[in-house]
Amino acid sequence: MIQKSATIHDVARAANVSVATVSRVLTKPDVVSEQTNEAVRQAIRSTGYRVNQAARNLRTQRAGAVLILVPNLGKPFYSEILAGISEGFAETDYAVLITDTESSPIQESALAGNFLDRRIDGAIALDGRLSSAELQECVQLGAGDRIVFLCEWVEGEPFPVISSDNAEGARLAIGHLYALGHRKIAHITGPSGNVLTTARRDGMVAERARLGLPAPPQWIIRGDFSLESGHEAAKRILGMDERPTAVFCSADMVAFGLIAGLLAGGLRVPEDVSVVGFDDIEMSAYYVPALTTIRQDRRLLGRRSAEVLLDRLSQKDGNHEPESPIPVELIVRASTAPPTS
Amino acid sequence: MIQKSATIHDVARAANVSVATVSRVLTKPDVVSEQTNEAVRQAIRSTGYRVNQAARNLRTQRAGAVLILVPNLGKPFYSEILAGISEGFAETDYAVLITDTESSPIQESALAGNFLDRRIDGAIALDGRLSSAELQECVQLGAGDRIVFLCEWVEGEPFPVISSDNAEGARLAIGHLYALGHRKIAHITGPSGNVLTTARRDGMVAERARLGLPAPPQWIIRGDFSLESGHEAAKRILGMDERPTAVFCSADMVAFGLIAGLLAGGLRVPEDVSVVGFDDIEMSAYYVPALTTIRQDRRLLGRRSAEVLLDRLSQKDGNHEPESPIPVELIVRASTAPPTS
DNA sequence: TCAGGACATGTAATCGATTTCATAATCGTC
DNA sequence: GACGATTATGAAATCGATTACATGTCCTGA
Numbered sequence A, B: 001m002i003q004k005s006a007t008i009h010d011v012a013r014a015a016n017v018s019v020a021t022v023s024r025v026l027t028k029p030d031v032v033s034e035q036t037n038e039a040v041r042q043a044i045r046s047t048g049y050r051v052n053q054a055a056r057n058l059r060t061q062r063a064g065a066v067l068i069l070v071p072n073l074g075k076p077f078y079s080e081i082l083a084g085i086s087e088g089f090a091e092t093d094y095a096v097l098i099t100d101t102e103s104s105p106i107q108e109s110a111l112a113g114n115f116l117d118r119r120i121d122g123a124i125a126l127d128g129r130l131s132s133a134e135l136q137e138c139v140q141l142g143a144g145d146r147i148v149f150l151c152e153w154v155e156g157e158p159f160p161v162i163s164s165d166n167a168e169g170a171r172l173a174i175g176h177l178y179a180l181g182h183r184k185i186a187h188i189t190g191p192s193g194n195v196l197t198t199a200r201r202d203g204m205v206a207e208r209a210r211l212g213l214p215a216p217p218q219w220i221i222r223g224d225f226s227l228e229s230g231h232e233a234a235k236r237i238l239g240m241d242e243r244p245t246a247v248f249c250s251a252d253m254v255a256f257g258l259i260a261g262l263l264a265g266g267l268r269v270p271e272d273v274s275v276v277g278f279d280d281i282e283m284s285a286y287y288v289p290a291l292t293t294i295r296q297d298r299r300l301l302g303r304r305s306a307e308v309l310l311d312r313l314s315q316k317d318g319n320h321e322p323e324s325p326i327p328v329e330l331i332v333r334a335s336t337a338p339p340t341s
Numbered sequence C: 001t002c003a004g005g006a007c008a009t010g011t012a013a014t015c016g017a018t019t020t021c022a023t024a025a026t027c028g029t030c
Numbered sequence D: 001g002a003c004g005a006t007t008a009t010g011a012a013a014t015c016g017a018t019t020a021c022a023t024g025t026c027c028t029g030a
Helices: A008-015 A019-027 A034-047 A053-060 A077-090 A110-116 A132-146 A166-180 A195-210 A227-238 A252-264 A298-314 B008-015 B019-027 B034-047 B053-060 B077-090 B110-116 B132-146 B166-180 B195-210 B227-238 B252-264 B298-314
Strands: A065-070 A095-100 A122-125 A147-150 A185-188 A246-249 A274-279 A292-295 A329-331 B065-070 B095-100 B122-125 B147-150 B185-188 B246-249 B274-279 B292-295 B329-331
Touching: A008 A019, A008 A034, A019 A034, A053 B053, A065 A077, A065 A110, A077 A095, A077 A298, A077 B077, A077 B095, A095 B077, A110 A122, A110 A132, A122 A132, A122 A298, A132 A147, A132 A298, A147 A298, A166 A185, A166 A195, A166 A246, A166 A274, A166 A292, A166 A329, A185 A195, A185 A227, A227 A246, A227 A252, A246 A252, A252 A274, B008 B019, B008 B034, B019 B034, B065 B077, B065 B110, B077 B095, B077 B298, B110 B122, B110 B132, B122 B132, B122 B298, B132 B147, B132 B298, B147 B298, B166 B185, B166 B195, B166 B246, B166 B274, B166 B292, B166 B329, B185 B195, B185 B227, B227 B246, B227 B252, B246 B252, B252 B274
Parallel strands: A065 A095, A065 A122, A122 A147, A185 A246, A246 A274, A274 A292, B065 B095, B065 B122, B122 B147, B185 B246, B246 B274, B274 B292
Antiparallel strands: A095 B095, A292 A329, B292 B329
16 A cells, blocks of 8 residues: 555645635735745745645546557557657646557447546547447547547548648659659558548549549559568559569558568569558668658647647637648658659 | 546435545445445446546545656667557556656656656666766655666666677677678677666677677777768768678668768668667668667567566566566568678 | 635545444344 | 344545635725
């Protein structure tokens, strides 16, 4: 058991005032006379007093915490985002809770339940697979304006979304390959049903169509953002009659798996196949060949989502601009080159 | 404001019993008659009641949360560990809080402060740079047996440590290189002052000495677990008069940076230089060349630390075995080969 | 001089649970 | 048949803060 420390009563006694006054010094010092203020502060120091959060939270009906819902904590993609979120809350008195929506067994009401339990004041969801039913439940609890989505989102729901400009990223990638002279461009998608999959794939398909490029269906290869799926895709491509000369991958990890697979199959990158990734994770600059990719500012994404949530938590009026997408950037490195054949 | 939901009083009224009885059904159902039990459960269902955690915590003097102290959340190395920790707490009612000890501005008493605020019941520290003063403060609060260290630790402190068998890893790495025929083996260390740096470096040096291998001081190169530091080290090695034929890196990321740098400098891996990493992150199997490395089971490390902390939190008696190190494993891939010169 | 406002502070209710202690009912035993 | 033990339940205190309301003092203006 943690040694019990001084309570507000102890401070009151030491400063020779009432507990109400101590509380006032803590929460609105300006209504207390300068003299008492000082006396109380002195008493706080001498007793080593810290407010008991549970007691304060009970009385003020807040939780002092926010929840981050991550689909799969094990993916390194999220680390930089989490760092950004943590940074965004560092100066506040909110505690940052995290849950892995995959490893959590009771997936249903992982979110609404935490609101109900009065454990959290708000949430940042990185998981686009949350059920509409559950979100609806949160809305009915009055938590509708205390949820923001980050990176992913749920189609048709009104929550604010902080995410990169995925369509623009796809456009940049295809544009870059086109400018190099590529006409036969394939794409490895994310997992089916994922909103990012859709955004990037559609952006890619639209741009390819706009440029009048061929679009055989087998050049859209299903992946899942993982190394393995890139590796699998390489095998598919190696076995194709009509091979693409360039591949746009929905994630850097996919690109690495793809390149490893292509090299193992005897093709060279970028000489035989150019590869573009998405994310610009730290590794990308050090892979061999260094990866041409679309940079997402993951730390900024995290920080921004924290700001937006804090903003919603502090003000009660419901007037909010929709969030504009975070810009992406094309980073040209060594994995792309003009086609040789 | 979150819509206020049913309280224990509402349930009591609905079930026609006292609040005490409802509380009993919640916490020790066996002392309540089967009949009332059922009536109360029914009332809970019909009112949609959930216990208010703040109220419960206030009364029971617990926090219902644990804190994970991460030195730098942005490092992908931690993601798998966090997943393991999260898994370990998934079935419990503990909330998992995370803080980045770097981004947090008020570094001092980041830990003790949370205990004092009654925000946490225990902590898992991944940061070996916590000050002894702060740890001492925690001990004085009575939180001494509610802290466990994971991966890193603070020298001379009595807290339980869950970590991989670093010395054994170093031994395996050097042994593998030796068996291949290497005699000139270099090492890229972690940051100075880090306990892992010491453990791995010392293990490496000891094994090299045991085998009677040459040990010029310039073959111990300071790094910091980062890609960049591996890349820097490559430049150093390229400029050496007497080059090592093999390098044991203190982390996979370092190895990637090193390999990229060596290749850029015109050396081949493994033909000219063999490289061994440490960690076996997911990328390692897909790097080209695939990385020979020492596998740490990061998810297990996380899960195990959760178990150990939960164990300490549940029992009050202070009798605990010291934790034994988690075994590591040599994974041989393509980045090592017999020396050619 | 006195009503009324501003200001500083104290008293006590309150948030929503758990838990101690008291009470009532039932039971078994001699 | 009476008494102590056992069992089931309720009344009220409690955890440690915040805050509505009351109180007292001083100041100002008519």
